Amino acid sequence: MNLPLRSMDIGEVALLFSALRGNGDWIVLVVEPGADVHSIADEFAEETEMLAGFSVRRISEMHDASILSTLVGAEKGALVISGLDAWESSEWAHLDHLRSRLARHERTALVMEEKTFQRIMQEAPNFSSWLGANVVQCKKVLPILTAEERERRLVALREWSGLSDSDVITRAEAQVLPSDPEYAEWLVLLRRGDLLNG
């Protein structure tokens, strides 16, 4: 039996991922049953890039543990990896033995089905110790805020920054809005997500 993992939406996980310093941090996103792993991983990578302002390398096919260990050792930037769900249990055991080769100075996210994470917990105790509590069930669809919740969050953002909604929009249009994730969230709440890429 498995207790449900903590459920978070993609934006929240991306915010957390971007707030890590990234020196070898690993995180696992377990998708909900029936969800498409690759599209969740794509969305997570895009969301992270948007919030964090650094680029993310997306890898969607990974044949075995040896290739993965070689690749993560050689890659310098942040990685979001899917395509691990076909691995047999023995492959995860092999990855566990090679754990030292996975050491890197950037952050790495693995996106997978629940049965795959179950294999990690059964076969890879050394690797899973690196994850700490960074394992979440990932919701694809952002929860729809009620009008009241939305307004409460906007009030908090206004108080926090000392700016008004129109100040934020003006600065975004002038492309002088800081790239901090709170401003991205603010624009989305104002339904001006179109300004995010400006």
Next chain:
Amino acid sequence: MRDDHSFWEWTIRPGEGHTAAVRNRREIWREFMGCFEPSSDPRDAVQRGFYVPRPGRTLAEQLAARFEVKPSASHLLVGGVGSGKTTQLLVAQERLKAHGDVAVAYVDVSLHLDPNQVRPTGFVAAIGLELGKTILDAKRSDLTAERMASLGNFLDPEAPPWANDPLDEFLGYLKDFIQELAPGTTDRILFIDSLDRMSDVIRFSDLVNVAIPKCRAIGIGIVLVGPLTALYGIHRTVLDRFDRVWHLSSVDVDDGVGGRQFLRSVLDKRDKTGLLLPESSERLVALSGGVMRDLIALTQSAGGEAYLDDAEQIELRHVEIAADQFGRKQLFAIDSEQLSVLQRVRKSGTFVQTSEKDLALLATRRVLEYTDGKPRFAVHPTIEPLLAQIAGEP
């Protein structure tokens, strides 16, 4: 909220723009979480000054003292995942180096081969590759390069098998490499890491029975990090091959205040910006169960919660959320048989390792063994409330 410097660093000060404050806030949390990385190289932690000696005489000190008396001794070091074995090796290495006249090297064999597939000759080849690399990094040596190619070829899974076992030839390389690295020294000690990942205890036993006497014969002392499972079952006779077996258990947080103080000082050393409230530190220490890596991981995760919560410091509720998340992960993939064992340990503190599955509970830190004070077993504190919930207890 504390009225101190750390708070004011990200709060908007009169006359200061909001952007600087926002950036400060994220940078401060990033910096904090960067000091609590469960997967960071223990060498980085030692170099960054995060090392805090355990209470009493540390394992590193004891190892160093014993090698001073008997340099060709062999020691086995076992402990659960994340208990701090590598850190102890690195600190012991530094202590021995400081004494001079001793050649000491740290080798992670898993960088060259799969620890679960290791045999004596491959083991010696992996050590040789690591030592040879150090020589080549320092100066050009054609002979070393040639020998390195030979060692590499032996470990290449694609290469054809060798007609004769080159174990003795490789041991000769090893002896020469050490001589070249530390001429004039008579004491040679190798710290061999990562063999704790061997799940095949028979293979581990075969390795030790051949490799340890061979290394001893050429005057090399060894500390081997081996599997915790070697302590139990019929193959524990392999322990007789070692002069001493060291079991690095979890720090007992319930046995007096020494353990708790030590773990709190680990947090204090890393929390440079004062984001941890005292009660949060205390709770993190208790929830870690005395496992060093879990303490680090839980603290980082609590920091993440506080950041997402727009909080200015880590409060108890952030710690509890992190612990719940950690515990759910730890209980993942547990079968009904293991669940029964965990419930028994939780209720009675009794644990008898009779099967591989039982040992897996120890190795994965779902069951913790304390040996520092009064020997005892307990379930990991983060899974305790979840187990009670599963058992339907209020």
